[in-house]
Amino acid sequence: MRDDEIMTVEEVAKYLKLKPQTVYKWAQEGRIPGTKLGKEWRFRRRILDEWIDTAITLSKAGFDVMHQQSLLAVRRKALGEEDINRILEGLDREQAS
């Protein structure tokens, strides 16, 4: 399946494992990114992937995963409160200069 592929309601429903009626309803409500060409809805796969990635990122669980993975990165760098304070002080100096 290509990134720039144009998809129908039925193909999107299959791809997202939803009922076609749900995809159609969401398209009508503007909840899923697509465009009407004449009487038919059309969708681009790349845009759908970005849309679903963003929706997952902006969920509560998505926040927790983001924060947890960021915490692991901070721990890998073995930064303590003093190091963080130094970074923040540097920031204030940069803004002032």
Added chain:
Amino acid sequence: MNKLPETAPRRVVVAPDVVAKSFLVPACRTVLELWRDARIQLVVTRELLVIYLKVLRDLGIPDAQLHRWAVWFTAKDKSVFVSESDSGETSLREILHEAARLGNAERIVSTETSPDVDATWILVDDFLPDYSGHS
């Protein structure tokens, strides 16, 4: 039964120290959880976004995660993103105040005390009791 009217989340500016210390200090993490749970809405200007991402990068957070943070900082329902700001403010404190002014934020939340008398500025520990029911 009638639904109780929902109150809009309070708009606040969160100082970069709160974001950075959320990885070490539970109270700072709680402020971000209020944001996660739509109890507060962050006011973010373009300048502030750059500062948040710089601090997070300096903490060692990789680009893939920075992208997700940027999505949160600019998401319509989570934050009030003021993209047209280019105030030329020189200090971090001025940038925070400018963000509060542009986004009509009630508060600037920080772990550091303001050197001036400032009704907008509030310490994390003084801010959280308003949300004591939050878990």
